[in-house]
Amino acid sequence: MRRAIVFTALLFISMPAFSDEGMWTVDNFPSDRVAEKYGVAIDEEWLRAAQLATTRLENGCTGSFASPDGLVLTNNHCTWGCIRNLSSEERNLSDEGFLATSRNEELLCPSQQVSVLIDFDNVTSEIMRATKGLADAEANTARKAKLTDLESGCEKAADGAVNCEAVSLYNGGQYFIYKYKRYNDVRLVFAPELDIAAFGGDPDNFNFPRWSLDMSFFRVYENDKPASTPNYLRWRKGGPQAGDPVFITGHPGSTHRLLTMSQLRMSRNDVYPLWLMRYSEFRGRMLAWKDTSPEAARIVQQRILGTENGIKVRRNQLQALLNDEMMAKKALLEMEMRAAVEADPALQAAYGDAWDMVDMAVAAHQNMYEEHLFIENGAGLMGDLFGYAKTIVRGTAEQELPNNERIRNYTDAALPQVEQRLLADRPISKEYEKLQLAFSLEKMREWLGPDSKYVHQILGKESPAALAAGLVDQTRLEDAAYRAELWNGGIKAVKASDDPMIQLALSIDQDARALRKRYEDDVEAPLTRGEEKIADAYFQLYGTDTYPDATFTLRVTYGAVEGWMEQGEMVYPFTQTRRLFERATGQRPFMLPASWIQARENLDPDRPFNFVTTLDITGGNSGSPIIAADGALVGLAFDGNIYSIAGDFWFDQSTNRAIGVNTAIMLEALSTVYGADHLVKELNLID
């Protein structure tokens, strides 16, 4: 607790007396601060109940149990992958929506997984022991091996009842083993039409006022029966009131509030511009392709929205990094911390070289950024089919190695997920695969140059489009049975395969692995060491009363239902149904589905729809429950306002807002628009 205020100043750029900043771990939640600011008691029992009612969706989202029978509330946009897999040219669940009128009708989502965090152990000291005295690259290898061993020991100890995952918090300042109960049988229960779930589309994304019914229900099953989930949330019928303290549990994906200046500059100069140009072009290609047929539109519609979301996020993140004033403040805080380290001989001896190590790692990364991105990290070889080929080639080879010597994506702890994704039978659009692969090969040639050895190796004398078309037409990897055959046949079957996609993956695997090794040794190793040291120095200087950057692990955040000042005017924190109908134009993305137009007269125009809160969240929190102080669900987080995007780097309470769907409109829509009274009945409603 030493000098906690100074530390918070490191994160807060514009800090009111008490800020709602922080994505806190459940074991370090600042209940004192919350009690002082909001007058409510959040005790261990509260936190434990919230933890067990919160689920992680392994496609990058959050959900919450809504009944004792495995019902999971999440965002509609968190079910798009499932909806695509269940749709066909004949049946477009995205446009039509979906409602299972009985449990028999609930549809299995191939490859969807849902997890619940049961427990966790701090293993920092074991990791430190395993790496003590080793040079960076060796320490990096030893650390990974140790984490693999700890995971596998944890799973064995539980006799398979839990999945164990190593987690690094505070940029390597602490290591944990997290234990999850995992559900592999996940079924779709309800999804509204895309036109209301994503009403306003990209134009309204990250905007508020807003009217999106971005909700869906999954149900988790065990042994072909609805799973028993006694830890679920009651729903408050009327939603929250303005000023109410509220809380979110969930799995924020990543934030970058602890990055050094050299890391921020690399993001600004290299990472974001390249990403934005690549995906802006890809967006254009998808949009033009969408117009070629209704089937193309079906396949690509949600993917376009996803890409547009990514573009909006990154363009605003880039703007944040281009703000020289904010960057100067960050730089000043870094200088102050370095000066504090230098002023203390013991700290200086232990941590003085940390920033140089990070700078060195960043320089090494910049040197290989594009090659690593396009060849090893997949930017040059997009699409599910090449992804399958790479998983098969790498996975079978890695399984020949002892568990703790493998790439960590293929350890025993990781393999069940890998297999579920690889072997699930799901539809593949060969045309969309060609679009992706041709595009990514062209970008590879553009960014690495036509004379790059990788480009020669992959393209030879072919054009990107012709190569992509040939590979996609000739591969058999769209057939789940063939994938299983190769996977189960192991490295020998893979090497004997005449499948051209497999052969391509084999032919570049050595080059790609060399890039991976170079990245691990020259970038990851010094970076991890440097970041560990900076984290340690933080704790030494400022105490541990703080929160780590987001890592797609469980966090709790607190705040209130509250608008913000926009150009001198207060934005009211709630919207109501009335304005939804006024905003509708009849043209996408402002087109209402027929169900809403028909139900209009029966809907209360004053019903609260979406609302904003000061909660500190980010991507990965999609689908998070918004919980009142008494533990009742009052909303469903699905977005932030435009200022929330800079939250990746710093939290500004004056403008940063999270947006939720009100329980009031969810309940009204379920009963009045969709006739889903059986689901409403399953919920535990309170006033």
Place this chain on the structure above:
Amino acid sequence: MRRAIVFTALLFISMPAFSDEGMWTVDNFPSDRVAEKYGVAIDEEWLRAAQLATTRLENGCTGSFASPDGLVLTNNHCTWGCIRNLSSEERNLSDEGFLATSRNEELLCPSQQVSVLIDFDNVTSEIMRATKGLADAEANTARKAKLTDLESGCEKAADGAVNCEAVSLYNGGQYFIYKYKRYNDVRLVFAPELDIAAFGGDPDNFNFPRWSLDMSFFRVYENDKPASTPNYLRWRKGGPQAGDPVFITGHPGSTHRLLTMSQLRMSRNDVYPLWLMRYSEFRGRMLAWKDTSPEAARIVQQRILGTENGIKVRRNQLQALLNDEMMAKKALLEMEMRAAVEADPALQAAYGDAWDMVDMAVAAHQNMYEEHLFIENGAGLMGDLFGYAKTIVRGTAEQELPNNERIRNYTDAALPQVEQRLLADRPISKEYEKLQLAFSLEKMREWLGPDSKYVHQILGKESPAALAAGLVDQTRLEDAAYRAELWNGGIKAVKASDDPMIQLALSIDQDARALRKRYEDDVEAPLTRGEEKIADAYFQLYGTDTYPDATFTLRVTYGAVEGWMEQGEMVYPFTQTRRLFERATGQRPFMLPASWIQARENLDPDRPFNFVTTLDITGGNSGSPIIAADGALVGLAFDGNIYSIAGDFWFDQSTNRAIGVNTAIMLEALSTVYGADHLVKELNLID
């Protein structure tokens, strides 16, 4: 001449003892420096001959006379507009190339104009008199009126024999009236196939080594006869030798070496990111649309190359601006100059507020950047058809005003060009128009937001795609006769028109004009004043032995045929035909046309093809003659290497290179590949 060295340091970031930096005006060419460094005499006669042999192509390029009969050498990529206008679904001149075997076969290029700078007058003192004592906004208006009056007086004095254009140099430090002889009858004589003209396409663009035959011939006519052009360049058969001093005359479009830090930061933060995202997406849309039919491919092929060129340029310019070290050097130089002004009370009184004025203008611009860009500057309403509508609506209204009160695009001096572009009969692809208009309307909504008043005004309840399709289908503006009818009918005919595109242009004209006015008063006026002051302070502090930023006016630049060090190895300055055939893959953009494959055996594999020079050029110099010290043509500038792109902001002689086509390969291609001996005979060849 005071302190000339200090001033050059302001421009040179990395300066050898003598740098080849500078796009010099003909009246201020540094012959002394050239004599000292290269031992050659460039006298007034040399400069005058080069000036009169150099042409400006009004579509943004340069050319040079190659015979006394009006033959004009330029780049192939400078003839793409003409080639598209002359092509059809049946006859694809871009793919097939074109050769007129006699003068009868030469094809009129609609709306192409070619100009030659005959003379110029310095009118700085008259402008200063006209604006003296006025506030910024009034001065801005008075300055424009005076420039219009000077142009019109100049044309009257010459009795229509010349076209007069006002030119501002040194960011407003000097004003000139330039007098051009203008040719309106321009015909296509020769163009090779796109596959050899742009061999390597976007992947090789801005690269070297290189093999592009980026040449074409126009011929200018007067009274339906080839114009008499006694000032033309002889061609050196064998091209240049390594180390030869060489010169370029031409019309570099724009550079930004004199911008203040606030201007550079606005480019980095606002202008480039938005442009790159917009055009990356548009590129993707064009690429996907290209695959929908051969006719779509024909229409969009060169436009894709043009867009890709723009993207490569701006992405590297953005990288230059993201280079904090270079920016810090620039900032330091600016601080030094400001300190020098502050140190001298007279200078301080006269110029001390200049930078604040620029900063204020930049802040005002940032405040309205997106609205101005999308609504008044055309980014929200792309395509030729809306462009016609806007020209007709604005042009007829402006003609109701006295000449010197009009927007300067519609003064008497400007109208002939406006009319030639508006009234030329040329093909319009309605599908491509829809693609552009729908895209730009979507981007307008994306960047201004769905609640912008402009977006409401333009879109109403329509979707961008539906609105674009309706407008393009229903307008008659693709008909040149209808355009002429409205134009000649004046404002009354325009207001009575039921054409929906005209009505759209009318409906937003007041809003767009208001944005224009705000831009003129709040941005342009203080910017012009501030920049004038900075330029004056420059001259006071450092003398006038310098060159102005590029403004698409005639410049001369000097240098030598010379490679550069690339990762420790010297790049040889010449390429030869041999490697062209090795590099060809048979797939675009590395596919050779049939003519070259057939001619291969008759071509000398050692023939020099492209070469690099230290010449300081930029876009607009495309098609510039590369001239030896004896005045003979030795090459044709068509590109720069990747490092030349940062030349927009600073010149780095160690790496910045201009790329040319060697006269040796041009001559061999004409006779051996294309059988164009009649053209070779028309040239004046020397050894």
